[in-house]
Amino acid sequence: MSTDVKEFKSYEALADVLADRGMDIGHREDAVARLRDISYYRLSGYWYPFRRQTRNGRSDAFYKGTTLADVMKLYQFDAILRTATFDALGPVELRLRTSLGHELGSVDECVHLRPGLLGPRARARNGADYTRWLQTYENERSRSREDFVAHHDRKYGGRLPVWVAVEILDWGSLMYLFGFSPRDVQDTVAAEFALSAPQLESWLRCLNFVRNVCAHHGRLFNRVHPLQPRLPVRGLIPAIDEARGVMNRTYGQLCLLQHMLSRTGSGRSRVLASALRSFPTDVPTVPLSHTGTPADWQSSPLWKT
Template sequence: MIPPAQHYDKPALNENDLIERYIERGLTITDRNRTARYLRHIGYYRLSPYTIPFQTDRTTHSFSPGTTFDDILNVYVFDRQLRLLTIDALERVEVAVRAALSNTMSTHGEGEAFWYRNTSNYQNCRGYSTTIKRIEDLTERERQRIPSDRGEQVDRLHYPDALAHYLDTYSSPATPPSWLVIELLTAGELQHLYASLAPKYRKTIARELNLPDQVLQSWLKTYVRVRNICAHHGRLWNRFLGVYPVIPKSRTVRWLNERSVFDTSNPRALERKRLYPVLVSLQSILFTISPHSTWALRLHSLLGKYQRIPLNALGMKANWDSDGFWQEAFEAGS
């Protein structure tokens, strides 16, 4: 039975009050001024999820004996470095998807440079309508920003972006070529555009990454979720992502040699709901788009640096790096 909703009446506390709360709950504070500085510039609320593994009681929030503020801070710093490493791989994959989509559609789609205006390139009219409206909105917004008197443009060789240059230089078509348009879309819009294309084009684009279409569709959805977490400085460690990448069944997809790591037959299996399958999927694509990337080595180095942080909070096992998949990635990047 769900308990009745309550009225929230907890008061805001300053740094000293928050430190006293930590101490009352059993946390060791060796330097109050330093702790206060971190609370001031990071925030008690942002640090709170990192305290959970160190608590012996989730109701009283009591800490395990000997737990220090530095223990919590180390997990926070680790998560920040993990986030930066993850967004680094996401950036490479996103750029590669943009390029594959742009190249494929502008050379094979109906309408060439302006293929996005042709309904035959889409799976249905809804995808077409959504794409066209977004592009027209972006174009019109930029058109409103362009000075009506060209004399106001101090340096006509310098434009804030390529869209402004197109609109100030060309009178038609009203919207720019696809390779410019693709760069204007957000990651979420890019994912929706890919999903809305006709199947034959999706398959061609996915092949550029050595993936089946359905796998790429699934992974892109997860990447948008993870990218948003990273962009808002959210926590990747010890959380369920909410959008999970499909575990590929095809042996043509580069994946862990030990495929039973993620129990796809058990919907309650926790490993595949955490970050690890995302990390594997990113490396799978990096094998294709950046064969000699050092990303896997940097991941290995980061996890080795913070050996006290439990890997199961990421959905990983202690011997994760012994799998031939990762061994190949380490060798390729060395």
């Protein structure tokens, strides 16, 4: 038997662990059902703020009054927030696909296959980054079961024009293609979001991380984000200025997304605000500020849209 990993425990034993550490788990059979549905490990990220703070970090013991019901309220809010965020990312991604495919197509129908026509980054480091991107693209094209890909295989030998090729790229590959693009193409696409090219690229990197969290059902609401976006100079986008200090928190990242939705008129611009308003205010141990959201957030022009 391995001795360097945690001991296996049944769902019932795990429920007893929570109760022994001071959590009110309610009806034991209901608590066991929650752990069976979601898992102890996944829920542990939501009860972490309820663990007692000590000089050496967090204790295993919970603050007095901690309930599994409150933990579940945070979990359910996070599920709503992830769904709303993923929903809001979709229209932005589609707008980027359309704009980038159109602008690159004006350079050459198959510019994505001709690095000499792309920007300098496609040829940097002897084209190593572009070569990796191209291999990923070819893999995606060969695996695709889309009818339009089959049509181009039959009629054009599989060569997709760039405005078609962007449709099979995931967010990360699309972001790299934007980086490989000529600067005038980047500028035109970025202007649609009222951003410079370097700003848009950095925002896409940040939102790619957010998208991955949502896609893998990760904890989003109180996450500290590792990537920082490039922001316009103060005064250009006042609503973004208000969130400068919390760009490493989820609220700051959502402000980026909300700006892009509002600027392009894509999608439903109220979906994120509705999700934030659903925060369970009757859980005093973990206030909405854990997301980085200020008390007066709803007065910002960005969220009044």
